[in-house]
Amino acid sequence: MADMKQQLLDWIEEDRTKLLGFFSEFVATPTPNPPGDTREAVKHIRRFLDEHQLAHRVIDPEPMFPNVVGTFDGAGDGKHLVLNGHIDCFSATDEGWSHGGPWSGAIEDGAVWGRGSADMKCGTSTSIFTFMYLNRIKEHLNGKLTLTCVSDEEVFGPWGARYLMNHHPEVHGDCCLNGEPSSPYSIRFGEKGPYWVTFHIKTKGAHGAYTHAGGSASLVAMDFCQDLRGAIDAIQVEPPHNIGTALAKARDTLDRAMGEGAHTIIQKVTCNIGVLEAGDKVNVVPGTARIETDIRLPVGCEKETVTSVIESVLARHPEVTMEEQNYMAPSWCDPYGEMVGILQNNVEALAGFRPTPIVSLGGTDARLWRYRGIGGYVYGPFPHGMGQRDEHVPVDDFFHVIKSHVLSAYDYLKAE
Numbered sequence: 001m002a003d004m005k006q007q008l009l010d011w012i013e014e015d016r017t018k019l020l021g022f023f024s025e026f027v028a029t030p031t032p033n034p035p036g037d038t039r040e041a042v043k044h045i046r047r048f049l050d051e052h053q054l055a056h057r058v059i060d061p062e063p064m065f066p067n068v069v070g071t072f073d074g075a076g077d078g079k080h081l082v083l084n085g086h087i088d089c090f091s092a093t094d095e096g097w098s099h100g101g102p103w104s105g106a107i108e109d110g111a112v113w114g115r116g117s118a119d120m121k122c123g124t125s126t127s128i129f130t131f132m133y134l135n136r137i138k139e140h141l142n143g144k145l146t147l148t149c150v151s152d153e154e155v156f157g158p159w160g161a162r163y164l165m166n167h168h169p170e171v172h173g174d175c176c177l178n179g180e181p182s183s184p185y186s187i188r189f190g191e192k193g194p195y196w197v198t199f200h201i202k203t204k205g206a207h208g209a210y211t212h213a214g215g216s217a218s219l220v221a222m223d224f225c226q227d228l229r230g231a232i233d234a235i236q237v238e239p240p241h242n243i244g245t246a247l248a249k250a251r252d253t254l255d256r257a258m259g260e261g262a263h264t265i266i267q268k269v270t271c272n273i274g275v276l277e278a279g280d281k282v283n284v285v286p287g288t289a290r291i292e293t294d295i296r297l298p299v300g301c302e303k304e305t306v307t308s309v310i311e312s313v314l315a316r317h318p319e320v321t322m323e324e325q326n327y328m329a330p331s332w333c334d335p336y337g338e339m340v341g342i343l344q345n346n347v348e349a350l351a352g353f354r355p356t357p358i359v360s361l362g363g364t365d366a367r368l369w370r371y372r373g374i375g376g377y378v379y380g381p382f383p384h385g386m387g388q389r390d391e392h393v394p395v396d397d398f399f400h401v402i403k404s405h406v407l408s409a410y411d412y413l414k415a416e
């Protein structure tokens with residue numbers, strides 16, 4: 001068995017130029033969402049799959065957002081592993097980018113540069129290569145391996161992984177492995193849940209000189225925001241099952257992966273005031289205001305807990321009404337599941353350290369598997385420049401992620 005793993009690593013080394021070339025060209029095929037058109041990038045993926053005689057199909061309930069799905073069986077019965085990655089990416093303006101702009105895919109200074117490189121064309125390329133290498137040795141595997149390259153992820157859209165999970169139960173499997181940016185030091189087994197709420201404020205307004213008349217929507221908005229933040233900050237949430245133990249051990253890794261201080265909010269409900277709008281003229285007391293909030297629920301937090309706190313704040317501000325925009329529950333699976341141990345062992349053998357299981361602040365499609373009680377694990381590169389300019393993935397990280405996934409998928413499916 002050790003020989004088989006060495007064989008897989010040797011193939012990856014032999015194919016370095018080809019794998020890097022695929023990744024670079026993938027980044028150079030723009031897929032910003034919005035609008036989220038991934039058709040050209042899907043052609044790029046299909047060319048690679050066809051070149052390696054890998055059977056697959058396109059599932060495109062909405063033609064602009066196609067999904068690529070492939071599957072094969074091993075020699076005997078066994079578990080079903082699903083590889084998942086998205087094809088679309090954040091949007092980008094040209095401003096401030098080095099290395100040829102956001103869609104260059106340039107391989108320079110030891111990294112691949114461009115929008116979508118870290119989030120998550122590195123991870124999606126990894127899934128495709130894992131599918132290719134394991135297909136080559138399928139007579140040594142049991143069970144089944146499925147590849148899902150999906151669209152429509154960045155806007156939590158309905159046509160990608162959500163569509164597949166709802167209409168194609170054959171992609172559920174027993175475990176999902178995903179290469180979203182996580183940092184090589186962490187394995188993500190859960191994530192917080194976004195709850196987006198818009199508040200509308202209506203007052204009578206007045207001439208700007210008549211402040212004695214009261215009724216300023218901008219002042220109500222300021223008071224309301226302070227009150228809301230304080231009330232949300234006071235919510236206490238107990239993590240379920242063994243999640244608390246895992247998070248207590250992951251304190252340093254959380255900060256390393258998501259920035260200093262991340263551990264202080266991982267188990268807190270947070271509230272970002274993303275949009276605050278009131279008035280349109282300096283000499284008018286505004287009669288309307290609008291506040292858009294992005295509230296994030298930690299693992300173990302019920303939506304009702306937050307809603308009842310919001311309602312108690314609303315009761316103190318009769319000029320304010322709320323409108324729910326979007327909600328996705330927080331998700332989690334076993335922090336000590338089989339895939340975690342497999343990944344830890346392989347990463348340790350490859351790089352000399354053991355990644356720590358953590359919960360992530362941001363969202364991924366892996367939640368859709370966890371919602372169904374299936375393990376959904378994320379292991380990917382550092383999020384260098386994610387959502388900002390100069391997004392990139394160091395070439396060494398790219399190959400580290402590929403090797404970690406290929407060896408771990410093999411360990412999960414290998415015939416004993």
Ligand SMILES: [Zn+2]
Pocket residue numbers: 086119120153180364
């Ligand atoms: Zn992503």
